[in-house]
Amino acid sequence: xxxxxxxxxxxxxxxxxxxxxxxxxxxxxxxxxISIGIQLTTLGLAFYLFAVMIGHYDPHFRIxxxxxxxxxGNFSLEMGxxxxxxxxxxxxxxxxxxxxxxxYSTEYMKGDIRFSRYYGFLGIFTFSMNGIVxxxxxxxxxxxxxxxxxxxxLLIGHWWEKNSAADASKKAFITxxxxxxxxxxxxxxxxxxxGTLNYQGVYTGIAxxxxxGGIGTLFGGAxxxxxxxxxxxxxxMGAVGKxxxxxxxxxxxxxxxxxxxxxxxxxxxxxxxxxxxLTVRIFPILTPDAMATVAFIGGVxxxxxxxxxxxxxxxxxxxxxxxxxxxxxxxMALGTGAYVAGFFHLITHxxxxxxxxxxxxxxxxxxxxxxxxxxDHDTDAQDMRNMGGLKSKMPYTYLIFIVASLSISGxxxxxxxxxxxxxxxGSWAYASxxxxxxxxxxxxxxxxxxxxxxxxxxxxxxxxxxxxxTFFGESKRPDIFEKMHESPKAMTVxxxxxxxxxLFFFYTIPSINPFSTHGWFSHVxxxxxxxxxxxxxxxxxxxxxxxxxxxxxxxxxxxxxxTLGIGxxxxxxxxxxxxxxxxxxxxxxxxxxSFNKWYMDEFYINGIIRPFLKGCDAVALFDMEYxxxxxxxxxxxxxxxxxxxxxxxxxxxxxxxxxxSGYIFQWLGWSLxxxxxxxxxxYLIFALIGVVAVFLLNAF
Amino acid sequence: MADLIFWLFWGLTVASASIVAFSKNxxxxxxxxxxxxxxxxxxxxxxxADFVAVTQIVIYVGGILVLxxxxxxxxxxxxxxVISESSFxxxxxxTVVFAVLIMVLIPVLGHTWTNGxxxxxxxxxxxxxxxxxxxxxxxFEVASILLLGALIGAATLARKER
Amino acid sequence: xxxxxxxLALSAILFVLGLYTVSTRRNAVAIxxxxxxxxxxxxxxxIAFSKFVTHSLDGHVVTIFVxxxxxxxxxxxxxxxLNMYNNTGHINVDEANSLKQ
Numbered sequence: 001x002x003x004x005x006x007x008x009x010x011x012x013x014x015x016x017x018x019x020x021x022x023x024x025x026x027x028x029x030x031x032x033x034i035s036i037g038i039q040l041t042t043l044g045l046a047f048y049l050f051a052v053m054i055g056h057y058d059p060h061f062r063i064x065x066x067x068x069x070x071x072x073g074n075f076s077l078e079m080g081x082x083x084x085x086x087x088x089x090x091x092x093x094x095x096x097x098x099x100x101x102x103x104y105s106t107e108y109m110k111g112d113i114r115f116s117r118y119y120g121f122l123g124i125f126t127f128s129m130n131g132i133v134x135x136x137x138x139x140x141x142x143x144x145x146x147x148x149x150x151x152x153x154l155l156i157g158h159w160w161e162k163n164s165a166a167d168a169s170k171k172a173f174i175t176x177x178x179x180x181x182x183x184x185x186x187x188x189x190x191x192x193x194x195g196t197l198n199y200q201g202v203y204t205g206i207a208x209x210x211x212x213g214g215i216g217t218l219f220g221g222a223x224x225x226x227x228x229x230x231x232x233x234x235x236x237m238g239a240v241g242k243x244x245x246x247x248x249x250x251x252x253x254x255x256x257x258x259x260x261x262x263x264x265x266x267x268x269x270x271x272x273x274x275x276x277x278l279t280v281r282i283f284p285i286l287t288p289d290a291m292a293t294v295a296f297i298g299g300v301x302x303x304x305x306x307x308x309x310x311x312x313x314x315x316x317x318x319x320x321x322x323x324x325x326x327x328x329x330x331x332m333a334l335g336t337g338a339y340v341a342g343f344f345h346l347i348t349h350x351x352x353x354x355x356x357x358x359x360x361x362x363x364x365x366x367x368x369x370x371x372x373x374x375x376d377h378d379t380d381a382q383d384m385r386n387m388g389g390l391k392s393k394m395p396y397t398y399l400i401f402i403v404a405s406l407s408i409s410g411x412x413x414x415x416x417x418x419x420x421x422x423x424x425x426g427s428w429a430y431a432s433x434x435x436x437x438x439x440x441x442x443x444x445x446x447x448x449x450x451x452x453x454x455x456x457x458x459x460x461x462x463x464x465x466x467x468x469x470t471f472f473g474e475s476k477r478p479d480i481f482e483k484m485h486e487s488p489k490a491m492t493v494x495x496x497x498x499x500x501x502x503l504f505f506f507y508t509i510p511s512i513n514p515f516s517t518h519g520w521f522s523h524v525x526x527x528x529x530x531x532x533x534x535x536x537x538x539x540x541x542x543x544x545x546x547x548x549x550x551x552x553x554x555x556x557x558x559x560x561x562x563t564l565g566i567g568x569x570x571x572x573x574x575x576x577x578x579x580x581x582x583x584x585x586x587x588x589x590x591x592x593x594s595f596n597k598w599y600m601d602e603f604y605i606n607g608i609i610r611p612f613l614k615g616c617d618a619v620a621l622f623d624m625e626y627x628x629x630x631x632x633x634x635x636x637x638x639x640x641x642x643x644x645x646x647x648x649x650x651x652x653x654x655x656x657x658x659x660x661s662g663y664i665f666q667w668l669g670w671s672l673x674x675x676x677x678x679x680x681x682x683y684l685i686f687a688l689i690g691v692v693a694v695f696l697l698n699a700f
Numbered sequence: 701m702a703d704l705i706f707w708l709f710w711g712l713t714v715a716s717a718s719i720v721a722f723s724k725n726x727x728x729x730x731x732x733x734x735x736x737x738x739x740x741x742x743x744x745x746x747x748x749a750d751f752v753a754v755t756q757i758v759i760y761v762g763g764i765l766v767l768x769x770x771x772x773x774x775x776x777x778x779x780x781x782v783i784s785e786s787s788f789x790x791x792x793x794x795t796v797v798f799a800v801l802i803m804v805l806i807p808v809l810g811h812t813w814t815n816g817x818x819x820x821x822x823x824x825x826x827x828x829x830x831x832x833x834x835x836x837x838x839x840f841e842v843a844s845i846l847l848l849g850a851l852i853g854a855a856t857l858a859r860k861e862r
Numbered sequence: 863x864x865x866x867x868x869x870l871a872l873s874a875i876l877f878v879l880g881l882y883t884v885s886t887r888r889n890a891v892a893i894x895x896x897x898x899x900x901x902x903x904x905x906x907x908x909i910a911f912s913k914f915v916t917h918s919l920d921g922h923v924v925t926i927f928v929x930x931x932x933x934x935x936x937x938x939x940x941x942x943x944l945n946m947y948n949n950t951g952h953i954n955v956d957e958a959n960s961l962k963q
Contacts, residue, residue: 679956681885685789688796688881695803710868714875720895721879733895736876740902743869747909752925756905759929764898764936771891771940775947788956793886797878804874813866819917827919828926836923843930850934857941 001052002065004045005081005134008091011042012098012126019120027116032106035119039099039126046088046095053088059526061085064136066198078198082136085524086343090133090277093347094270096501097354098126100494101265104358107490108261108365118158118259125151125266132274138187138197138235141278145183145238148271149176155266156258168254175251179241183278186234189227192218203284207531225287225535232290235282236297243275243327246301250600253320260361263316268323268357269350276330276346283339284531288538292437295335295430299451301328304598306458310465311584311595314382315360318466322408323353325455329423336448337543338426339527345419347521348507352404352416355498359404362397362487362495363390363470370483379480384469386480391471393484396492398471400499405467407502409460410562412515415502417558420456425554427452429546436536449554453561460565468573515555706746713739726776730769737761748821751828869910876903890943890953894936901932 015038019031026034053061066080102122109118128151131144150173157169191197193214194205205211212224219227239245244252255267266272279294286294302325309321326349333342367381379386391398407416431445439445475481486492505512508519529540571577584591593599675686716735723729737760744753832840876899883896905925912921947953 681955682789684881684885685793685796688800688885692796692799692803699806706868710872713872717876717879717899720899721883726889726892729892729895733898736899736902740876740906743872743906744909747869747906747913749909749912749922749925752905752909752922752929755926755929759933760898760902763933767936767940768891768894768898771894771943774944775891775953788886788888790886793882797882797885800881801874801878804877805871808870808874809867813870813911813915815915815917818864818914819912824919824922828922831919831923832926835920836927839927843927847930847934850938854937854941857938858944 001049001063001083002081004049005083005091008042008045008049008095009081009127009130009134011038011045012123012130014038015123016120016127017123019116019123023116023120031116032102032119035123036099036102036106038123039095039102042126042130043095043099046092049083049088050092053083053085053524054520057520057524059085059524061524064200066136074195077139078137078196079140080136080198081134082199083134086277086280087133089343089347089521089525090273091130093350094126094129094133097265097269097350097498098122098129100354100358100497101261104264104361104491104494105259105261107488108361109259112259114158118155121151121154121158122262122265125155125271129270129274132277136199138190138199138202138281141281142180142183142187142238145180145242145274145278148266148274149173149180149242152176152255152266152271155262156255158259158262159257162257164254165257168251168257172251172255175248176241179237179239179248182234182237182240184238186231186237189219189231189234193227199281203531206285207533209534212534223535225532228285228532228535229287229289232282232286233293236279236286236290236294239275239278239331240297241275242278243272243331244301244324245275245297245328245331246304247600249301249305249324250604252324253317253597256314256316256320260316260357260364263320264354264357264361267320269354272323272327273330273346273350276327276334276342279331279334280339280343280346283334284528286335286530286538287532288436288440288536289438291335291337291538292439293335295332295427295448296439298328298330298332298335299427299448301325302332302455303328303451303458306455306462308597309462310458311591313384314380315363315384315387315466315470316357316382318384318462319353319356319360322356322459322462325459326353326408329420329452329455332448332452333423333426336426336430337527337538337540338423338429338547340522340525341419341422341426343525344507344521345423348407348415348419348502351498351501352407352414355400355404355495355502356408358491358495358498359397359400362491363387363394365487365491366390366394366397366484367480369485370480373483374479376480379477384466386477387470387475388473388477389471389475389481390484393481394471394486396486396495400492400495401467401471403499403502405463409463409566410456410558412559413504415504415507418504418507418519421551421555421558424449424452424456424558425547425550428550428554429543432550433539433542433546436538453557456558457561457565460562461569464566464569465573468569472574706742709739709742709746713743726772730765730772733768734761734765737765748819749824751825866910866914869906873903873906873910876900876906888954888956890946890955891940893955894939894943897935897939898932901928904928 015035018026018034022031025031061084063083064080066078069077069079102119105118105122109115112118125148128144128147132141132148135141135144153169153173156172157165160166160169187197190202193211194202195214196202196205205214206228211228215222215224215227241248252267252272256263258267305321305324305328309318309325312318312321326345330342330345330349333339333345364381367387371377371379371381403414407414410417410420427448431449435441439448500506507521511519527540527544530538532538572579572583596602675682713736716732716739719732720729720736723732737756741753741756744750744756880896880899880901880903883899884893885896887893887896905928908921908925908928912918943953946958950958
């Protein structure tokens with residue numbers, strides 16, 4: 001089992017190495033099929049793991065293998081593989097979507113100048129993502145966390161000749177760093193107190209009271225409960241960055257500058273889900289306050305991103321904000337305690353959102369070719385205002401769009417309904433039962449179901465707005481429309497697989513009831529509850545009970561709101577009973593706010609980056625004008641003055657003495673050189689003088 | 701009469717020695733050296749040293765002086781009628797030499813040298829011969845080896861390089 | 863004639879004249895002449911002291927050796943002078959300074 005897991009982990013790295021190091025040999029010879037073969041092998045191994053897991057059919061199925069990475073005195077770090085139900089399901093999803101994207105890309109990326117590199121980067125991304133999934137401790141997850149950040153950076157910037165792509169890749173990387181710093185601080189807090197980062201070690205450490213005992217005088221003898229809240233929130237910050245939660249969501253829409261298959265794989269289905277996955281892993285150690293924070297951020301993100309998605313005209317931007325919104329759902333679910341629902345939504349969302357993205361890629365691909373055929377290089381191939389009526393031209397893509405949209409809108413018989421309904425029920429249950437956590441104590445718990453249902457309406461609305469604008473009505477650009485045609489098989493087949501996986505019965509087996517909440521999934525994934533047994537704690541039994549109660553009303557309400565959203569979209573965009581323009585002008589400020597993404601980027605630039613730069617300038621000015629000028633340079637100047645004084649003294653006294661003695665001997669030598677004539681007769685005379693002198697000395 | 705002759709030779713010696721020392725013409729100097737040697741020989745006679753006087757005449761005049769004249773002739777162009785020879789540091793040398801003279805003369809004149817009566821004249825050749833082969837036999841033999849060495853050395857040095 | 867001082871004075875004069883010749887002449891042969899003067903001055907002293915002071919003939923013997931040495935010296939010195947003339951074309955001792963640093 002461990003060997004299989006290691007193979008799954010390392011095979012994509014092999015693919016990366018082959019694509020990067022043997023690029024010249026394979027690029028022009030269908031080298032991408034090497035990567036696809038490796039990826040399909042990985043998929044097969046993931047299926048094998050899945051089969052084993054299903055064979056056990058045990059919520060506590062768990063295989064762990066640990067090796068010590070290195071020891072530094074008392075400090076040691078471990079590397080290990082953890083195979084449990086969650087990681088196996090995640091592995092399967094990653095492997096599946098990665099394989100489909102690999103195949104899809106053969107057509108989509110055909111003729112790209114860095115084709116081989118693209119496949120190499122897909123390989124390293126898959127490797128890193130598998131690493132996150134298979135890690136058994138928080139440190140290892142952090143390592144792979146940064147690796148997926150890197151591969152995301154590389155893939156967003158795949159077309160780095162475009163400034164916007166280069167900027168987007170940098171933005172994504174830097175924004176992620178902000179979250180990662182929080183995550184790292186959280187890791188350090190846990191490491192300091194418990195001395196381990198292994199999941200199970202941390203859980204048992206907290207459950208057994210080691211956490212309270214371990215703090216001692218650390219952190220100024222902090223309150224263990226408060227410290228754990230902060231540790232949870234800081235770890236969650238990593239998820240905020242990676243899963244594009246408010247307020248660090250700004251990078252994800254820009255990341256759409258990358259190739260569309262990459263958007264599907266990384267920025268919709270898998271990498272952004274890593275944040276949710278991390279939250280799943282830290283779920284047991286979250287205190288009620290931390291959970292309230294998680295839920296609130298998730299709820300805000302879900303609602304906020306949905307409102308932006310309404311007004312976007314770029315087909316990928318709509319999907320990007322939709323992704324942010326759906327990720328918000330998952331996070332909110334985990335925050336409210338609806339653990340299973342949150343993880344379930346991760347899986348279902350991965351399928352239908354990958355489908356949506358790849359389908360939009362199919363549309364964009366067709367648009368590109370059409371634009372290329374009519375030699376139009378200025379029109380934006382992603383702008384929905386240039387589309388319309390594509391239903392007849394691209395029937396498969398249309399069908400897939402419909403399936404995936406129904407799924408995301410939460411319509412029965414589709415997977416999205418199951419998971420979304422569970423999330424909404426969870427938020428309802430949380431609002432009705434929660435007594436712990438700041439959200440409840442401020443009597444604001446009901447805001448979460450409000451966010452949830454509100455976002456559900458809007459989701460249904462904007463998804464069908466997208467469909468109606470793209471596939472229905474008259475084409476706004478008949479010249480392009482003429483040239484459009486369905487994408488090749490390599491693109492449509494993966495789409496169909498993903499669309500099929502958006503159907504309910506893959507998740508409800510063995511039941512075939514589309515409203516069932518008792519499929520295999522909810523059997524193998526079990527809410528672990530909390531390990532926090534001091535201070536205020538999350539009461540799992542209480543929650544499950546309320547969840548059961550809330551299930552029916554939430555389901556009915558969610559059905560109503562989904563229908564409402566779709567109906568309204570039909571009215572506005574299909575039947576044109578209500579003019580979108582007049583609606584926009586009536587809403588005025590709201591419309592503008594939404595269209596401009598609620599000015600979040602502007603807020604960051606004007607509210608944080610510019611003041612920060614100004615502050616830097618001011619500090620730099622202070623540094624140069626005062627610190628450098630007076631203190632450093634002043635000290636330098638004074639030293640120089642003293643030195644020159646000392647130097648003068650040196651010149652005059654010390655050197656003077658030295659030079660003077662030198663001069664004496666020079667003078668002596670100079671004067672004596674005249675008697676050293678080299679003439680023997682001179683010497684004779686001098687000898688005679690000596691004789692006379694001796695005589696005179698004797699005589700007197 | 702004898703005094704007069706003594707002082708004549710004394711003056712001859714000093715005068716010719718002065719020419720040797722001060723003459724600009726080397727030929728003059730060499731020939732006035734002859735006068736000096738004769739004067740010194742006369743002094744020996746006045747000092748009752750007949751053999752030494754004769755030796756002086758024979759060796760100095762007949763040997764060394766001829767050798768010196770050969771030396772001058774061999775080292776100057778035959779066309780040069782006046783073999784003038786410059787000298788240097790004349791005043792300096794003169795001053796120092798004069799000081800040395802004073803220095804020597806002070807003890808010479810200010811000291812009583814005589815030890816009883818001067819030795820009366822006697823025939824010296826026989827006694828000198830006896831002395832040479834008795835008391836000074838070793839010196840005599842060494843001198844003969846020295847002369848042999850000087851002979852060979854002079855011949856070797858003066859010989860043309862082959 | 864009857865006083866030793868007259869001989870010693872002559873000897874002194876000859877000595878200083880010889881010294882002067884040795885120390886001021888440039889010509890090597892002239893210097894040899896100065897050396898002969900000095901040797902003669904010494905010889906006069908030997909003979910004079912022999913007569914007036916020691917009353918023996920030892921001074922005569924020494925004088926004979928000195929004369930002999932002078933002859934040997936003159937022979938070797940002239941050989942050197944000739945050699946020097948062959949090598950340099952002159953016999954000026956103040957120019958014979960090739961050993962000077």
